[in-house]
Amino acid sequence: MANLAETLTTTTDNMTSNARRLQHQRKILLLRHRVLHHTQVSVNLAGISMSK
Known part of the structure; x- marks a missing residue:
């Protein structure tokens, strides 16, 4: 039972760090685009100013 809880915690941690990484990549892409x-x-x- 403890093993299951550990696996769930690890999975949640991985999902959280993945989400953070994606957010970070999106920020970089937005900045680069800007x-x-x-x-x-x-x-x-x-x-325009040179052609005048």
Whole structure:
């Protein structure tokens, strides 16, 4: 019985750390997307001001 409880605890811990890892990856992807978007906008603005 103790073994079962241990297995459940381990499984829950694994799920928790997996969820945290996924959240972290999503944050990184969002940040990267934001930076790329910001860079793109800056380049576009630079291009507009240079063509004038």
